[in-house]
Structure formats: C-alpha cells, structure tokens
Amino acid sequence: MDHSGHGMDMEMDLPPFTLGRGLEFSFDAFFLFGCLAGLALYGWGVFRLRRRGDSWPLGRTIAFTAGVLSIALVMCTRLNDYGMVLFSVHMVQHMIISMISPILLLLGAPMTLALRALPPAPRGHKGPRELLLALLHSRYMRIVTHPAFTIPMFIASLYALYFTPIFDFLMGSRTGHIAMMLHFLAVGLVFFWPIMGVDPGPHRPGYVMRMLELFAGMPFHAFFGIALMMASEPMIGTYAHPPASLGIDALDDQQWAGGIAWAFSEIPSVLVLIALVYQWYHSEQRAAKRADRAADRDGDRELEAYNAYLASLQARGQ
Template identity: 50%
Template sequence: MQHDHTGMWMPDEPPTWARLFIPRLDGWSVLAVVSVVLLVAYLVGVARLHRSGVRWPWWRTGSWVLGCLTLFFATGTGFNGYGMAVFSVHMAQHMVLSMVSPIFLLCGSPITLALRSLPRGKGTAGVPRALLLEALHSRFARFLSHPAFTVPLFLVSLYGVYFTPIFDDLMANPLGHQFMLAHFLVTGLLFFGPILGQDPWPRTVGYPGRMLELLIPVPFHAFFGVSIMMADSLVVQTFAHPPASWGIDVLGDQGSAGAIAWSFAELPTVVVLAVVFFAWANSDERRGRRLDRAAERDADAELAAYNARLKALAAQEH
C-alpha cells in the first residue's frame, strides 16, 4: 500500500475482487465519511421516533442502510484508488453512485423521517425543521427538481464528462476525482427523487409523467455504453497507461467499462419503474377505499345527487 503526496491511497498491485472491497480510508475518502454520518443520523432519527411511540417501516431503514453501504463501498474501499487507474473500476463507481446508491437512499424516505423526528416549534430547537421546510418550498428547489434541469443534467454527466476534456482535467488530481464522484451522486438523487416520490418533493407530477421522465434517458444511456464499448480508440486518456505489471489491455478494459454502463441502463430503470407502478396501483386502491368509506358515511349522497341532476336535465329536455 502506498500514498501519493496528497495523502490519497494509490494501488501498487493489480486489482482483484478482494482488493477492491478492502476498506481504504485516506484523506480523500470524503464521501465514505459522509456515508457513515448519514447512516448514524438516520438511525438516531428512527430511534427518536420509536421512543415517541411512532413506528417506522423496517424496509425503509433497510433501504437506507443499503444505500449507505453502497456509497461506502464505492468510495471508501479499493474502488476509490483503483478508480483512478482502471476505467472499468471507475465506471462501476460512476454507475453505483448515480443509479444504485440514490435509489436505496431515496427509498429510505430521509426527508419524511427528518420532518417527523426533528423538534417542532418556534424556538431554537425547531430551527432545523423550519429550514428544511423552507428549502423544500423554495423556488431554487423547484428549479433543481424540474425535469428540464434533472434530465439534461443526468445526460451531461455521461456525454458532457466523458466525451470532453473535462474528465481528464478532473481526474488529474484527487480533489477533482472526489468532486466528480460527488457530482454523480447528487445527479442521481436529483433525477430519481421526483420520480420515486417517496418523500415530500418541491415538484410533484402524476405517475404517468414520472414513468415518462424515467424512460426518456434510457436510449441515450444505452447508446453511451455501446459507443464506449465499440470505440476503437481510447475515449479518455487518464487510463491510457496503467502499470505495465498489471497486464491490463486498455482497449479491452474500456470495452468492459462500456458494458458496465450499458447494463446499468436496464436493471435500475426496471426496479424504479416497478416501484412507481406499484405506488400508482396502491394509490388507486387507497383512493377507492376512501371513496367507499365516504359513500358509507353519507349513504351514497353524492351518487344520489348525481342521479337527481340527470333526472332534472332529462325533465328540462322534455
């Protein structure tokens, strides 16, 4: 194990599955530390709810834990160092941070948990909750959650990063690398947040609109992966010279990176589509039960009034 002058761990042996998943924390493991902080804060919120007698769904807690774990493994293990030297490892990092971690984190409903567990009131204790509500209702938040912003941002994180000099510029130092990884994570959260709709969100849209918003980038994402997979020259220069002792075929590894990107255009999309579809079905079922209960309470007064209007119209015609 070695570190460069910046304090970042740099691999001195070729990547293996075991080395990829060994924890490697250094001065640049910012997102890994964030994942631990997020996990602890969430569990504290769940504990506060339980103490107040409010039950929190176990599957939401499990989803959040998985989200934090995937975030940690993508940024606090060998993936972080090897992602600076091997294209396929970097692409796996990218896909996990933009399409796996965000889905798990969002299904944990962290905003709902925060609103329920944070203290209410107008005093100092109630400030964090008030600030969160103010942020959710701000114009800036509505702009960030609009598909005219989130969909292009999601696509720019593919084409605008890898097919321009931006990628090589950012990968030239650990700070740029960490900024890029954070960008991938935030882009995924902003894109999938309004689609999943598991939390109060600045912008709400119907279920058909969510499905359309989800499916728009799919062909672009798939074409991105195929274009990298089929390229006969290096797309980026950062990974052009891995250590010779590793025996890596850079074009072959680039093809693997493209295959990873292409495959991630399918499975996470199907998972999110299923979540949205079942949420849609459950909402219709809940609406039906609500209407049935209302009909029982008022003895179908709404239906009776509707029939009376039809009779009145028929009488007027005659």
C-alpha cells in the same frame, strides 16, 4: 498525470485486479465519515420516533442503510483505488453511486423522517425543521427537480464530462475526484426523486408521466456505453496508459467500461419500475379506501335524512 498522491503512487503498488482485492477496505476519510454520519443521523431520527411511540417502516430503514453501504462499497474499498487507474472499475463506481445508491436512499425517505423527527422551533424562530421545509418549497428546488433540468443534467453528466477535458481535470486531484463523485450522487438523487422518491417534493407528476421521464433518460446511458465500446482508440486521457503491473490493455478496459455503462442502464429501470408499480398500487388502494369512507358518510347522511323524513311524516300524522 498527477493525482496528488492518490493515483501515481498506486500505479506502483496495485496488483492485478480481482474482485477479492477490489473489496478490501481502503480508508477514505471524506466518504467513510460521511457514510457513518448519514447512518447515525437516520438512526437518531428512527430512535426519536420510536421513543415517542410513532412507527417507522422497517423497509425504509433497510433501503436507506443499503444505499449508504453501497456508497461505502465503491468509495471506501480498493475499488476506489483501482478506479483511479482502470476505466472499467471507475465505471462501476459511477453507475452504482449515480443510479443504485440514489434509488435506495430515496426509498428510505430521509426527508420525511427528518420532518417527523425534528422538533418544531418556538414561534417566531426558525430551526432545522423550518429551514428544511423552506428548502423543499423553494424556487431553487422546483427548478432542480423539474424534468427540463434533471433529464439534460443526467445526460450531460455522461457526455459533457467524459468527452471533454473536464474529466481529466477533475481526476487530476483528490478534491476534484471527490467533487465528481458527489456530483454523480446529487444528479442521481434529483433525477430519481420526482420519479419514485417517497419524500414530498415540488414536482409529483402522474405515474405514467414518471415512467416517461425515466425512459427519456435511460437510453442515453446505453448510447454512451455503445460509443465507448465502438471506439477504436482510448478516449479518456486518464485511462490511456494503465499501469503495466495490471496487465490490462487500455482499449480493452474502455470496452469493458462501455459494456458496464450499457448494462447498468437496465438495472435501475427495473428497480424504479418495481417501485413505481408498488407505489401506484398502494395509491389506488388508498384512493379506494377514501372513496369507500366517503360513500359510507354519504350513505349515513342519506339514512339520517330518510329517518328525519319519516319522523316528519309521523309528526304530521299525529
């Protein structure tokens, strides 16, 4: 199959895969410049806040930076090259860019940062901040972040893509490959955003419901991995004939890919549960503080009323 110069040439010059070779830098203009732009824009937002005296949590900056670097790790190294000819390496790319990167990016709260950093437009005009607000409150965003959409899309990104000719078609060109990876990232973002995202969104169910949404999608990753591991023949045409220079059997490679998909279903669950418990705890703390402040105000009003009553008694006595 022709990979528009991105896959066939590598079949001739890729040595057997090792972790060291996989982490070597490999230029990919789209993702490299995209990652640099993302870091630059985020840094600009933090700089604007700090310059005017506002604070921004360091943990959010670290999380967002780690999320961008995780994308660069799988798309701007030779992992991307090997992922064109080895199913197992591609599955590592898929799992990271669809499940690890989105969680880290969402913990960085980029939308909240943008809304705080962007200046409001003059009255009667719409600037970037107003357009972003309109998008966040749009009907489109309510649809794509609703569990009735996100969970089926999360599942379909596995079964409808890998078990149909769509995958081989996309892998046949560089543009298709980029589009597929962007799709994985986007699906991960809209799936995890209502569950544990820090940014404001159209759907914010209770914490128990968020956990149910998380566990509604994760088992399908495990089933997908098991299906790959149990198959008796290669199921993906793109990876049916690995280059002989790699010395890897296609069925063994597919079983490794299935094991990776199965194992990765556990990692995001743990990360998201930790984030949810942390957010839940702080939500309860904020609610308790609000209740304490309200009780203090009620107590002050009662004291004032009691003092006024005493004063009225004293006035009547006089």
